[in-house]
Amino acid sequence: MNTRFTIDHLGAQGDGVAKTDSGPVFIPFTLPGEVVTAARQKNRAELVAVIEPSSQRAEPTCRHFGTCGGCALQHMNAEDYNGWKRELVVHALRSRGLDAPVAEIVRCEPNTRRRAVFSARTTQVGVLLGYRQAASHTIVPIEECPILLPAIFERLDDIRKIVSLAEPGKEVLRLSVTATESGLDIDIGGLKKLGEKQRMAIARFAGAAGLARVSMAGEIIIEPRKPMVTFGSATVEVPPGGFLQATAEAEAAMAGLVTGHLARCKRVADLFSGSGTFALRLAVRSEVHAVESDAAAIAALDRASRHTPGLRPVSAERRDLDRRPLTAKELSRFDGIVFDPPRAGAEIQVKQIAKSGVKRVAAVSCNPVTLARDLSILTGSDYTLLSVTPIDQFLWSAHVEAVALLEKR
Template sequence: MSARFTIARLGSQGDGVAETDSGEVFIPFTLPGETVTAAREKDRATLMSVLEASPLRIDPACRHFTECGGCAIQHFEADSYDRWKRDKVVHALKSKGIACAVGALVPCPPRTRRRVVFSARRTEAGMRLGFVRALSSEIIPIEECPISLPGIVAALDRLKTLAGLICTTTKSFHMTVTVTGSGLDVAAHDSGKLGGNQRRVASNFVIAEGLARLSIDGEIIIEPKKPVVLFGGVAVAVPPGAFLQATEAAEQTMAGIVGQHLSRARKVADLFAGCGSFALRLAAKSEVHAVEGDAPALAALDKAFRFASGLKRVTSERRDLFRRPLTFKELNAFDGLVFDPPRAGAEDQSKQIARSDVPYVAAVSCNPVTLARDLRILIDGGYALKSVTPIDQFLWSPHVEAVALLEKPRRRR
């Protein structure tokens, strides 16, 4: 049964929040000030109709919006959307008692996402390739995707065919598709084990369609062209399923902010270095020690450095920074430091950084909540927070990146 609700504000995940006598109700695809009818189930409700629309409501950019589960907030006017994303960072900092001017959001243009994770499943009606409906296991096939690079959208039919060729399971599986300088890199996960004939058929398809590589659960099935990306002009042959920033523009923006902050450092530590998106750029001016727990990513970084020219020395170390963070004594060998951890943040590593006397620190994060926690640790350890820049690279989603810059006077030894 549907009921009438008035939306008070947007929640952290982009849902409208209605306040009722029995508690808050979260209603997707609604905006503050709107009056709607929705079918309630506990603290969530499904939108039925908008009775009084917000003046900030706009037409969504995609026909699949509200169904595919990929985007949460295409219906919000652009300037208001930008303020909402920036405010997520502001509120996270405020919750930890951190006072700092937060810059304007660096926007994310449509059609720039270079790395997309699709869901696929074989059904009685054939293969389905698309995104999973929110709070569901249903895969919604897509015919367009205005956040993704055109090269991915143009390949949707081919990717669906490839999914059918490699599927040997009745369950859903994932296909990560990345645009590289060599073509599309396709990394499947949990699609099942291929027989010999299936390998040949899938490999022939990859070659015929000009794809760069197909891997399944980390195993390269075929690699006609080594997938390569550029980090500041340095070519990196990325391993299967490697982490990359979602958009190249956002990566360049973050690297530019970090590089400027660390420009006076002769020796820099890059923690959670990945394949080297920061390290290889920073090496143009500074010696860099790159620390990363993923062996294939670290090997790709090291090989790229060895084949590059004009860089300062880059050393690498495989190390699980969650289990064994660099100690403050180790960190004191560096003049600058950048860390870019997963969403969980880097609490233990931050405690060591806070005890160090590294003068310049750049913190990069995709989670404002854990960023604020880690910044609080650094500030309590004597660091001054100089700036925070929010960056949108997950367009129309609730996620936002941020780069925070800190300084500490170096103690005399």
């Protein structure tokens, strides 16, 4: 049965929220002020029709919008979309009693995303490759994707060929694809085993197609060229399936804020360093100690630092900072810190930073809620929050990055 709703505001995941006597109802692809009809199931509803559209509504860019499960907000005009994303950061800070200058959001342009995760399986009529439909196991095949770099989208047929050569049977594969400076890097997940015949076929095809590397769950199948990216003046070999910021433009914006804030620091600790996004840029001016739990990432950082001329000393330590954070005593030898943890944040590590005498701190986060929690710990211990800059690198989604800069009073 269809019900009429008036949308009050957008929720944190980008769904329209209608207030009802029985509680809020979340309706995807709607906007504040709209009157809609939707089929309700408990506290969620599926949009049927927009009766009175909002002035914020825009024509979606992609034919798959609303079905593929990727984008949530293509139906919102750019100005309001960017304002809403910035407000996610503002609201998270206010919820912790933090009042700091929040800059305008660093925007994300279409066709800039350099990494993607596809789902795929074989069918009687060929390979089905695309994204998972929201709250479903259904794979929506894609014929366009305006968020991706052409370097990825234009090679979808090659990615499908890799799937067919793997002969996954009934298994659903998860393909992590990264556009590097030396070609596509493809890591296959979800496959229980790969026979020698399939391995050789993939290797032959990947070599002929000019792919940089194909791996399976981190094990290299073929690597005609090292997949390389550049962090500042350093060239880094990306580990199979390794983390990389989604867009080069967002990475550059984050790095500019971090390096600018820590420019006068003699010794810097880069915590949750990955493969060196910040460490290798900071090392142009500062001695850097990089700490990361992933062995392949920290090894890539170490190799790059040793082969890049002109850098100050860079030391690399493999360490799980969630279980064994750097203590306040260990941090006392640094005058600058940058940390960029996973979505859960860095609460245990931040408590040690708060006890330290480190003068300058740059906090990078992909989760405004955990960022606000971590910042509240620091501001409660004589740190002044100087600025927060929201950065969009997941276009038309509810995800937003932020860089916060702090100084010890």
